[in-house]
Amino acid sequence: MTFVRRTAVAGVGATDFSKNSGRSELRLAAEAVCAALDDAGLTPADVNGLVTYTQDTNQEISVAREVGVGDLTFFSRVHYGGGAACGTVMQAAMAVATGVADVVVCYRAFNERSGRRFGQPDARLGGEPSSQGLEMSWHVPYGLMTPAAWVAMFARRYMHTYGATSEDFGRVAVAMRRHAATNPAAWFHGQPITLDEHQSSRWIVEPLHLLDCCQESDGAVALVVTSLERARDLRRSPAVIAAAAQGAGAGQAMMTSYYRDDMSGLPEMGVVARGLWAQSGLTPADVQAAILYDHFTPFVLSQLEELGFCGRGEARHFIADGGIELDGRLPVNPHGGQLGEAYIHGMNGIAEAVRQLRGTSVNQLQDVTNILVTAGTGVPTSGLILTRD
Amino acid sequence: MTTVSDGDLEALAERLIAEGEVRGEPAADPVNLPMIRHWVDAMGDTNPIYTDPVFAAAGVHGEIVAPPAMAQVWTMPGPRGGKTTRSTVDDLLAAVNAAGYTGVVATNCEQTYHRYARLGDLLTPATRLTSMIGPKLTALGQGYFVTWNVTWYDADGEPVTEMLFRVLKFRPRTRGESGNGAASREAAATAAREAASRPAAPGATAQAEGGGPAKGSAGPGSGGGRRPYPLKPAKNQDTEFFWEGVAAGELRIQRCGDCGALRHPPGPMCLACRSTATGYTVAAGTGEVYSYVVHHHPPVPGRETPFVVAVVALPEGVRVVGNVVDCAPEDVGIGLPVRVTFQAMDDELTLPMWTPLDEPAGGTR
Structure with missing residues (x-):
């Protein structure tokens, strides 16, 4: 009953990525879901499952109504912000493998730039005595209340422990913007940056510069998950789900796990990594490219270490000399990532992984058989390994 | 129990x-008509x-003079602060706060006018700490009365105005303490509001209570009480x-309460034994910076x-x-020894904060 190598992503769809979509979030969701179904060669009538994030404002039933999906036998939400991304696919695959649903669409749609911006302080974060409100209450009263600030606290400790520098973080930004520069769908299409520009960009929260932070975006992405058997009969080559895992670490908190270990790693990504390698039977050497969640540059380094692409503290050497660029030892985010393409909470990265396996990306890499994808960092998270059929 | 004992305070x-x-620093500007206009208009x-000028020329002074009660205004x-020099009053109030006497109410303000200030006078304040009396049990709680004098001198070194200022620094009562808790909390809140809206000696009460991170939002002079601090923690029984x-x-x-394990x-x-018999210990109040950030953007309420x-x-x-307060961001680093200090953010919320412990062994702590 495992979903491993028995389920697949059969279709991907997206809206345009912008700073002001001019449309409702529900419309964005509906557009992306229809585009993904068209891509797969399916109709809304074929769908009986929907999965999204707890943070999404579009209920499954609302999306079903808009696009004309009929009976739903599976609907689910995944929590913890962008950590949900690959988790939606895992839940869809579980539903398909267990026979609960036949075709499940995962979606994420928001006006994150023109509507509610996650990068802005929200005094209500610490307001409710829920377990999350209480967790936030150890930080929000001190003004520690933006994602950049939460990540910066880890980044400072990482720099101290391993001797990494702001330039090392900057190399991630430079690589992502280089990739986005040749991706017409990217907001930063045609706008590469230099390391000097990274270094001279203003402070957001020291040690993070402006160019260490991803943009904020409006847009939507949807993915169609079904059985491998059915996917083989559809319009596109299937992206086989070789592994899908969620992970939270001991002593986990939302973005503020400052109390448990030496603050120089991402234990929850370690949990995901162990799940991915165990399920797939693969090793880091078997992966030709990676989509690493890049809302802020420092965690790209930590992820390379947690996933086993390099040793602890060695990521700065791994990324040096274009190591994660298109022609590097491990190309990361050929679409430009969230730093370059758009911040769609990690879902646009899964779509890029599918395109790389199909051979249809604008920045197509050679001979991609296995590609690894991660979701939000600093939070309970998730990951995927997708492979060619 | 706390970082500064009563004995330490009295010795200090x-x-x-x-x-x-x-x-202190001389006034930024000499006594001037625009500032006088604003002040008399407000008052x-x-x-x-x-x-x-015409009316004043015919009067007893022969020229425009400043309202004597403006004395404090000039300096x-x-x-957002400004040029400040070290003051004995600030030093003492910081230590009094650290000892847990975080409440404040102004009790006396007496001004003596040696002469009227005239346009063009450049005034320089000088502060003299005169007494600290206590601990006394008051309706607001146990506390010390701290008194100081400020004299404003003109360019010739002659006194223009003197002021005696006295505050009660008290340890706020906690809920459940004997006595009429709710009533005294309300009284304390009212007193704190009054203290905040009343003028104090230059840089004294304002800096001791609301300075640092909340400059401009919790300082005095904003009208009928401190603006509520917007970043409130949620609390529950735990x-x-x-x-x-x-x-x-x-x-x-x-x-x-069973195995003695600490957690925060x-x-x-x-977390060690699953006991729900939770209690607490009071930390020594010292520590070391393990990691830190300097927030620049976006603005935080x-x-x-x-x-x-x-x-x-x-x-x-x-x-x-x-x-981390009371030091420049560039002076903070991983490993910096710090000690706790308590800052009232508004009438309801006090936050623990950290200040560099740059004192050699054998100091007052």
Whole structure:
């Protein structure tokens, strides 16, 4: 009953990525879901499952109504912000493998730039005595209340422990913007940056510069998950789900796990990594490219270490000399990532992984058989390994 | 229990009193008509002797003079601070806060006018700490009365105005304490509001209470009371003891009533033995910066940027997050020894913060 190598992503769809979509979030969701179904060669009538994030404002039933999906036998939400991304696919695959649903669409749609911006302080974060409100209450009263600030606290400790520098973080930004520069769908299409520009960009929260932070975006992405058997009969080559895992670490908190270990790693990504390698039977050497969640540059380094692409503290050497660029030892985010393409909470990265396996990306890499994808960092998270059929 | 004992405080006060009068920075501007106009307009004083040159020329002074009660105005720093020099009063009030006497109410303000200030006078304040009396049990709680004198001198070194200022610095009562708790809390809140809206000696009350990270939002002179600090913590049965401790000038760390294990942040159960018999211990109040950030952007409600937030490792073996204050962001580094200090953010919330412990062994702590 495992979903491993028995389920697949059969279709991907997206809206345009912008700073002001001019449309409702529900419309964005509906557009992306229809585009993904068209891509797969399916109709809304074929769908009986929907999965999204707890943070999404579009209920499954609302999306079903808009696009004309009929009976739903599976609907689910995944929590913890962008950590949900690959988790939606895992839940869809579980539903398909267990026979609960036949075709499940995962979606994420928001006006994150023109509507509610996650990068802005929200005094209500610490307001409710829920377990999350209480967790936030150890930080929000001190003004520690933006994602950049939460990540910066880890980044400072990482720099101290391993001797990494702001330039090392900057190399991630430079690589992502280089990739986005040749991706017409990217907001930063045609706008590469230099390391000097990274270094001279203003402070957001020291040690993070402006160019260490991803943009904020409006847009939507949807993915169609079904059985491998059915996917083989559809319009596109299937992206086989070789592994899908969620992970939270001991002593986990939302973005503020400052109390448990030496603050120089991402234990929850370690949990995901162990799940991915165990399920797939693969090793880091078997992966030709990676989509690493890049809302802020420092965690790209930590992820390379947690996933086993390099040793602890060695990521700065791994990324040096274009190591994660298109022609590097491990190309990361050929679409430009969230730093370059758009911040769609990690879902646009899964779509890029599918395109790389199909051979249809604008920045197509050679001979991609296995590609690894991660979701939000600093939070309970998730990951995927997708492979060619 | 706290970082500064009453005995330490009294010894410090004696030393600071012995320093005598300490001169501050001269006024940024000489006595001038535009500032007088603003002030009399705000106060509703229509006497033309302060603003009308023709009328004033015919009067007893022969020229425009400044309202004597404006004395403080000429050298008061703005809400964002300004050039400040060390003052014995600031030093003492900081220590009094650290000892847990975080409440404040102004009790006396007496001014003596040696002469009227004239347009063009450049005034320089000098502050002299005169006494600290206590601890006394008052209706607001136990506290010390701190008194100081400020004299404003003109360019010739002659006194223009003198002022005696006295505050009661008290340890706020905590909920459940004997007596009419709710009533006295309300009284304390009212007193604090009054103190905040009343003028104080240059840089004294404002800096001791609302300076640092909340400059401009919790300082005096903003009208009928402190603006509520917008970043409030949520509390529940598991965490209330921490915030009550902070209000009482104590940094409390949850300690298991059965096995004695410490944890922070607190929660309903002991992480070591699952006991729900939770208690607490009061931390020594020292620590070391484990990691930190300097926040520049975007603006945060109730805060002036840049400000520093740190993860502080305590010798007790837990970590606590808080602001590092009273030093420049560039002076903060991993490993910096710090000690706790308590800052009232508004009439309701006090936050524990951290200040560099740059004192050699054998100091007052």
